[in-house]
Amino acid sequence: xxxxxxxxxxxxxxxxxxxxxxxxxxxxxxxxxxxxxxxxxxxxxxxxxxxxxxxxxxxxxxxxxxxxxxxxxxxxxxxxxxxxxxxxxxxxxxxxxxxxxxxxxxxxxxxxxxxxxxxxxxxxxxxxxxxxxxxxxxxxxxxxxxxxxxxxxxxxxxxxxxxxxxxxxxxxxxxxxxxxxxxxxxxxxxxxxxxxxxxxxxxxxxxxxxxxxxxxxxxxxxxxxxxxxxxxxxxxxxxxxxxxxxxxxxxxxxxxxxxxxxxxxxxxxxxxxxxxxxxxxxxxxxxxxxxxxxxxxxxxxxxxxxxxxxxxxxxxxxxxxxxxxxxxxxxxxxxxxxxxxxxxxxx
Numbered sequence: 001x002x003x004x005x006x007x008x009x010x011x012x013x014x015x016x017x018x019x020x021x022x023x024x025x026x027x028x029x030x031x032x033x034x035x036x037x038x039x040x041x042x043x044x045x046x047x048x049x050x051x052x053x054x055x056x057x058x059x060x061x062x063x064x065x066x067x068x069x070x071x072x073x074x075x076x077x078x079x080x081x082x083x084x085x086x087x088x089x090x091x092x093x094x095x096x097x098x099x100x101x102x103x104x105x106x107x108x109x110x111x112x113x114x115x116x117x118x119x120x121x122x123x124x125x126x127x128x129x130x131x132x133x134x135x136x137x138x139x140x141x142x143x144x145x146x147x148x149x150x151x152x153x154x155x156x157x158x159x160x161x162x163x164x165x166x167x168x169x170x171x172x173x174x175x176x177x178x179x180x181x182x183x184x185x186x187x188x189x190x191x192x193x194x195x196x197x198x199x200x201x202x203x204x205x206x207x208x209x210x211x212x213x214x215x216x217x218x219x220x221x222x223x224x225x226x227x228x229x230x231x232x233x234x235x236x237x238x239x240x241x242x243x244x245x246x247x248x249x250x251x252x253x254x255x256x257x258x259x260x261x262x263x264x265x266x267x268x269x270x271x272x273x274x275x276x277x278x279x280x281x282x283x284x285x286x287x288x289x290x291x292x293x294x295x296x297x298x299x300x301x302x303x304x305x306x307x308x309x310x311x312x313x314x315x316x317x318x319x320x321x322x323x324x325x326x327x328x329x330x331x332x333x334x335x336x337x338x339x340x341x342x343x344x345x346x347x
Contacts, residue, residue, distance in 0.1 A: 053098050
């Protein structure tokens with residue numbers, strides 16, 4: 001039997017449907033199986049994939065609960081914030097994921113921008129919504145209609161919230177009276193001394209992490225294990241707050257096991273408020289916060305001509321593949337010596 005070649009040309013929407021799991025049924029009209037097949041007579045019929053639809057709000061809340069249950073408390077909070085934005089945008093009216101299309105998402109982007117949010121904040125909320133939408137697609141609730149193709153989901157370059165050496169020196173030696181401000185200053189300086197340690201990592205530092213002049217801890221954000229040489233400036237701050245029977249080195253979480261996240265977040269908010277008061281009093285125009293300590297350490301280290309590899313490793317930037325490969329040959333003592341030099345700059 002002579003073989004025949006059947007040529008089929010598909011429109012772009014058919015190809016997209018195939019990628020989403022559609023089934024194509026091909027039939028040849030009026031031609032016996034043994035006869036010649038004219039390619040123009042081939043009839044392509046698209047069977048659209050099934051969509052279960054359902055409540056997108058309900059599905060969104062399920063994702064938040066899933067994150068909470070898996071221990072991703074911070075991520076669940078950001079998802080909840082994005083959910084509230086969508087709820088406000090829809091004025092409380094639920095929708096099915098099948099209703100979500102490009103015009104709707106453009107309107108949502110406009111709604112976010114009308115709230116005087118930065119483009120990075122707008123993108124932040126939209127990216128979360130996109131992540132939940134993709135999960136809805138995977139769950140068979142809808143086919144992917146690419147509703148986010150015309151909205152901004154990038155990350156724009158922002159001005160780093162870094163201080164100069166002179167400004168940090170001014171903060172260190174400022175005559176502060178209020179105990180809350182002195183405590184805020186100490187926590188800011190401690191973060192700087194610890195190579196820009198994040199506040200959550202500071203909160204969970206245990207006495208057992210400090211051994212033989214080295215502080216060894218894991219970053220909460222990445223799980224990366226870091227070691228920092230314990231310097232006299234760090235001990236001076238710790239000595240001002242006797243620990244007694246406290247589990248942690250710093251007086252941030254005072255009741256272990258009892259809403260610890262609420263404890264350190266509340267403390268962080270109060271510290272940031274006090275830092276802003278300090279900045280105003282000593283005429284620092286920067287929007288001072290605990291996060292500034294991290295950016296300041298990196299910026300000053302760069303100004304002091306420290307290699308990028310040293311800075312990256314010192315801050316725990318282990319997600320950079322090329323940096324990680326290079327860092328394998330770096331002696332930790334070199335990083336500690338660089339950190340000691342930065343601490344001496346503000347004395």
